[in-house]
Amino acid sequence: MALPGFRDFYPDDCAFRNAIFSKWREVAHRYGFVEYDGPPLEPLDLFTKKSGQEIVTQLYNFKDKGDREVALRPEMTPTLARLVTARHKDFKKPLKWFSIPQVFRYERQQKGRLREHYQFNCDIIGEAGLEADIELIALVIDTLRAFGLTEKDFVVRLSDRQFWTDFMNAKSIPEDQRYAFIQAIDKSEREPREKTAEKLGPLAAEVFAILDDASTGKSERLDTVETGLRHRGLQDYVKRDYTVVRGLAYYTGVVFEVFDRSGEFRAIAGGGRYDNLLKNLGDVDLPALGFGMGDVVLGEILKKNNSLKNLKKNNGIYVVIADENHRPKAMGLVQQLRDTFGLPVDYPLVPMKVGRQFQAAEDQGRKVAVIVDAETGKGQVVSVKNLASREQTIWSIEDLMKSEVLK
Amino acid sequence: MALPGFRDFYPDDCAFRNAIFSKWREVAHRYGFVEYDGPPLEPLDLFTKKSGQEIVTQLYNFKDKGDREVALRPEMTPTLARLVTARHKDFKKPLKWFSIPQVFRYERQQKGRLREHYQFNCDIIGEAGLEADIELIALVIDTLRAFGLTEKDFVVRLSDRQFWTDFMNAKSIPEDQRYAFIQAIDKSEREPREKTAEKLGPLAAEVFAILDDASTGKSERLDTVETGLRHRGLQDYVKRDYTVVRGLAYYTGVVFEVFDRSGEFRAIAGGGRYDNLLKNLGDVDLPALGFGMGDVVLGEILKKNNSLKNLKKNNGIYVVIADENHRPKAMGLVQQLRDTFGLPVDYPLVPMKVGRQFQAAEDQGRKVAVIVDAETGKGQVVSVKNLASREQTIWSIEDLMKSEVLK
Numbered sequence: 001m002a003l004p005g006f007r008d009f010y011p012d013d014c015a016f017r018n019a020i021f022s023k024w025r026e027v028a029h030r031y032g033f034v035e036y037d038g039p040p041l042e043p044l045d046l047f048t049k050k051s052g053q054e055i056v057t058q059l060y061n062f063k064d065k066g067d068r069e070v071a072l073r074p075e076m077t078p079t080l081a082r083l084v085t086a087r088h089k090d091f092k093k094p095l096k097w098f099s100i101p102q103v104f105r106y107e108r109q110q111k112g113r114l115r116e117h118y119q120f121n122c123d124i125i126g127e128a129g130l131e132a133d134i135e136l137i138a139l140v141i142d143t144l145r146a147f148g149l150t151e152k153d154f155v156v157r158l159s160d161r162q163f164w165t166d167f168m169n170a171k172s173i174p175e176d177q178r179y180a181f182i183q184a185i186d187k188s189e190r191e192p193r194e195k196t197a198e199k200l201g202p203l204a205a206e207v208f209a210i211l212d213d214a215s216t217g218k219s220e221r222l223d224t225v226e227t228g229l230r231h232r233g234l235q236d237y238v239k240r241d242y243t244v245v246r247g248l249a250y251y252t253g254v255v256f257e258v259f260d261r262s263g264e265f266r267a268i269a270g271g272g273r274y275d276n277l278l279k280n281l282g283d284v285d286l287p288a289l290g291f292g293m294g295d296v297v298l299g300e301i302l303k304k305n306n307s308l309k310n311l312k313k314n315n316g317i318y319v320v321i322a323d324e325n326h327r328p329k330a331m332g333l334v335q336q337l338r339d340t341f342g343l344p345v346d347y348p349l350v351p352m353k354v355g356r357q358f359q360a361a362e363d364q365g366r367k368v369a370v371i372v373d374a375e376t377g378k379g380q381v382v383s384v385k386n387l388a389s390r391e392q393t394i395w396s397i398e399d400l401m402k403s404e405v406l407k
Numbered sequence: 408m409a410l411p412g413f414r415d416f417y418p419d420d421c422a423f424r425n426a427i428f429s430k431w432r433e434v435a436h437r438y439g440f441v442e443y444d445g446p447p448l449e450p451l452d453l454f455t456k457k458s459g460q461e462i463v464t465q466l467y468n469f470k471d472k473g474d475r476e477v478a479l480r481p482e483m484t485p486t487l488a489r490l491v492t493a494r495h496k497d498f499k500k501p502l503k504w505f506s507i508p509q510v511f512r513y514e515r516q517q518k519g520r521l522r523e524h525y526q527f528n529c530d531i532i533g534e535a536g537l538e539a540d541i542e543l544i545a546l547v548i549d550t551l552r553a554f555g556l557t558e559k560d561f562v563v564r565l566s567d568r569q570f571w572t573d574f575m576n577a578k579s580i581p582e583d584q585r586y587a588f589i590q591a592i593d594k595s596e597r598e599p600r601e602k603t604a605e606k607l608g609p610l611a612a613e614v615f616a617i618l619d620d621a622s623t624g625k626s627e628r629l630d631t632v633e634t635g636l637r638h639r640g641l642q643d644y645v646k647r648d649y650t651v652v653r654g655l656a657y658y659t660g661v662v663f664e665v666f667d668r669s670g671e672f673r674a675i676a677g678g679g680r681y682d683n684l685l686k687n688l689g690d691v692d693l694p695a696l697g698f699g700m701g702d703v704v705l706g707e708i709l710k711k712n713n714s715l716k717n718l719k720k721n722n723g724i725y726v727v728i729a730d731e732n733h734r735p736k737a738m739g740l741v742q743q744l745r746d747t748f749g750l751p752v753d754y755p756l757v758p759m760k761v762g763r764q765f766q767a768a769e770d771q772g773r774k775v776a777v778i779v780d781a782e783t784g785k786g787q788v789v790s791v792k793n794l795a796s797r798e799q800t801i802w803s804i805e806d807l808m809k810s811e812v813l814k
Binding site: 001002003004006007008009010011014015017018026029030031032034035036037038039040041042043060062063064065066068070072082083087092094096097102104106116124127129131132134135138142228231232233234316327328329331332334335338339342343344345346349350360363364 | 408409410411413414415416417418421422424425433436437438439441442443444445446447448449450467469470471472473475477479489490494499501503504509511513523531534536538539541542545549635638639640641723734735736738739741742745746749750751752753756757767770771
């Protein structure tokens with residue numbers, strides 16, 4: 001048994017996971033992002049420095065044999081901050097970096113709740129202008145579009161932390177009440193209205209008006225972002241929604257969360273601008289923004305939508321050895337086919353009835369069988385059978401290696 | 408700072424690492440292997456059950472918050488055994504499975520010694536015949552060939568644990584001395600001959616004769632394997648060498664280690680048949696064999712040979728915005744190019760002099776610049792400049808989207 005909350009990836013699960021990773025990489029590359037990675041194990045203080053000591057209760061942390069306080073990474077941003085601040089002078093700004101770390105949390109075990117997941121992290125570092133926010137939000141949209149999801153399937157809820165900071169300034173909310181104010185907004189969707197109203201006090205009516213009708217809240221930043229997305233034809237994927245504040249304290253500007261339209265699942269992705277974090281963590285004053293997208297909720301949605309269902313599509317070759325006397329020739333052929341086509345090529349490791357070999361070819365989802373039998377075994381020819389059409393033809397090996405029939 | 412012995416992967420390092428992973432996957436797929444994975448953290452007893460309590464001194468192990476003894480995996484085989492024994496009835500035999508886990512060891516820190524690395528693990532499960540050994544050894548050879556290495560660069564040293572078992576039987580070596588005997592052979596290359604001779608006692612001369620001239624040691628198994636590799640044209644990549652015993656106790660048949668011909672590096676890969684392991688670990692009697700290949704030694708060899716050096720080859724598009732009035736049009740174009748070609752498309756996030764934009768395009772290794780300026784900005788046309796040839800031509804956007812010029 002695996003540890004509670006950890007997943008095994010049997011071949012079908014692994015293919016599904018890897019198909020998600022491939023799409024993530026493909027879209028990030030399309031946007032000119034480059035990949036980085038760091039250790040899954042980091043010094044504990046890398047995480048407490050960012051999130052405070054409270055985080056420790058949620059971490060997979062321990063003391064190692066060298067008496068170091070260490071933790072399995074719960075998120076990638078502190079590692080990113082560490083990498084960037086250490087060598088930021090080596091790189092032209094803005095950095096457009098992504099990573100696909102496995103991250104870990106030790107939370108009280110709930111049924112079906114995982115203690116690890118993979119997270120697609122994309123960050124832009126070194127650009128304060130809103131064009132970077134637009135680029136990042138376009139990336140999160142295009143990532144989901146790459147899986148075949150449309151504006152009918154998901155929505156990016158756009159908000160602005162600075163809007164609320166300005167609001168709190170205008171209302172002269174004291175510093176020590178601001179965290180609670182933001183928390184109240186953050187929880188407003190999941191709590192009865194009376195409870196939120198109680199927390200917000202005399203400001204409740206005004207805040208609810210903004211939450212209920214985002215058009216009453218003015219934000220030039222969001223106007224610019226929405227216009228930028230319109231230039232890219234992506235306007236139907238976003239909706240202004242000031243409820244979104246992204247609980248964590250460190251966001252400074254535009255923030256967003258992505259949800260499925262049906263409301264059935266938890267957030268698909270979330271992120272925003274965190275211009276002060278690198279300065280606070282590594283004393284390097286670089287504006288930054290990013291998002292994270294996990295593989296679990298996305299995977300559930302893709303399964304519901306029947307996306308990625310053709311992973312085991314017909315491909316590759318099965319070499320049928322119909323006459324064991326010609327196994328040596330067949331093995332030379334297997335080698336040549338693998339070298340030439342770079343396709344999966346399989347064959348029976350032991351003598352096997354021809355019918356069972358064709359069955360194996362079918363089980364493996366192969367497209368073509370190349371048959372070496374008593375007849376073809378003698379010369380430089382083989383039979384080729386298309387496993388879908390059942391058509392069978394004789395080929396010279398030389399012609400076969402140049403043809404497209406196997407692909 | 409990362410923890411001692413852990414690597415950071417800045418974008419260039421990550422590209423190099425991922426290029427290794429891609430080749431590994433590509434060749435494994437070519438051989439009809441499918442990928443699996445498991446958790447990096449496992450119950451400690453999964454590892455002690457296989458390797459005994461001694462292994463604990465080398466493990467990254469700890470007690471988790473649920474009071475479980477756990478460890479970061481030092482190798483993949485126990486996880487593979489766990490997965491296969493739990494569900495072996497769901498899969499047709501033989502299984503041809505591979506994985507690319509990161510594995511961890513907490514050894515006394517030496518200069519430059521890593522505490523983690525990635526390991527390409529390939530295993531065939533459920534086939535006792537030697538054709539499986541041949542297939543596995545061909546795979547290890549073709550994996551290295553895929554990186555451009557030839558028979559001049561590396562050699563697979565083939566041996567046979569059963570040969571030594573038979574030898575010990577013939578000489579009536581008592582059970583309790585057999586482990587020491589195998590260990591003496593294992594260390595014979597790295598120790599002065601006198602020391603090995605002392606360990607081997609009266610058998611020393613006979614053993615040395617076999618170690619010095621492998622042709623004096625008879626093994627039908629190795630004869631068969633060599634013949635099988637010859638049928639595939641891979642005979643020049645192997646050399647019989649009975650020194651190879653693979654320290655670990657659990658190997659049962661053909662074993663092998665891969666070294667660079669120059670002798671400059673540690674082993675590139677190693678493996679062999681371990682027919683009793685699944686029975687011992689999971690009470691499922693399935694023959695099995697496999698190898699592991701790390702990314703570190705391989706990476707050093709590839710760097711020395713200047714392989715994988717063209718990772719940052721010219722590709723993708725840079726959209727030069729020469730007139731900021733036309734940024735909206737340019738952004739629509741960026742979106743369209745990314746959608747249509749799936750290539751990296753980058754552009755200036757902020758207004759920038761045209762010369763600096765071309766410089767950025769060059770820094771990023773882009774192949775083509777698409778230029779939106781005061782002239783082309785007005786209509787459905789753009790300038791396209793090949794950054795190598797410096798040739799510049801005007802294209803209608805419609806034609807451009809259908810052409811091959813950007814690829």
